[in-house]
Amino acid sequence: MMEIDEDTCDWLGCSTPLEMYKHQCSLLEDEINDLQRRLAKARANIAGLVHMNDALITWKASAEERLRSITADLSDANVHSSELSKEVMGLKMIASQNEHLRIENQRLRMELTVLSGPQP
Known part of the structure; x- marks a missing residue:
């Protein structure tokens, strides 16, 4: 057998x-x-997401402040509405009493006319 000492890597293209x-x-x-x-x-x-998050936090705080303000205004409006409702109920009661007194007045006038007889 033949031994070759040469490096054959170059021959194979490696x-x-x-x-x-x-x-x-x-x-x-x-x-x-x-x-x-x-x-x-x-x-x-x-960096863009952090900027967007900061903007959203600011917007959220603003929206929450507006919500608190609107909620307070709504609460005030409910109190005012309740007071007006009480006044309306009082006026309705007075109107009912007025109607009752008007009818009673007419009845009494009618009785008076009957009792006093015909007018000359």
Whole structure:
């Protein structure tokens, strides 16, 4: 059998270890650059979300303040409405009594006319 001491890697078209390391470094550099672009984009997205969140918190606080103000106004309106309702009920009672007295007055006038007889 024949022993050959020569390195046959070059004959088969295989890369040398140095070429393989350079290729691996190139792949890693590309991956790092891609990750840095993604990280910058993610940071920009996060900054935008933080800004949106701050705006929503401010809007929510404003809306809650308006709600408290409107609720207080509604409560005042309910109290005023209740007072007006009491006044209306009192006026209805007076109107009912007035109607009753008017009818009673007519009845009494009629009785008086009958008792006093015909007028000359």
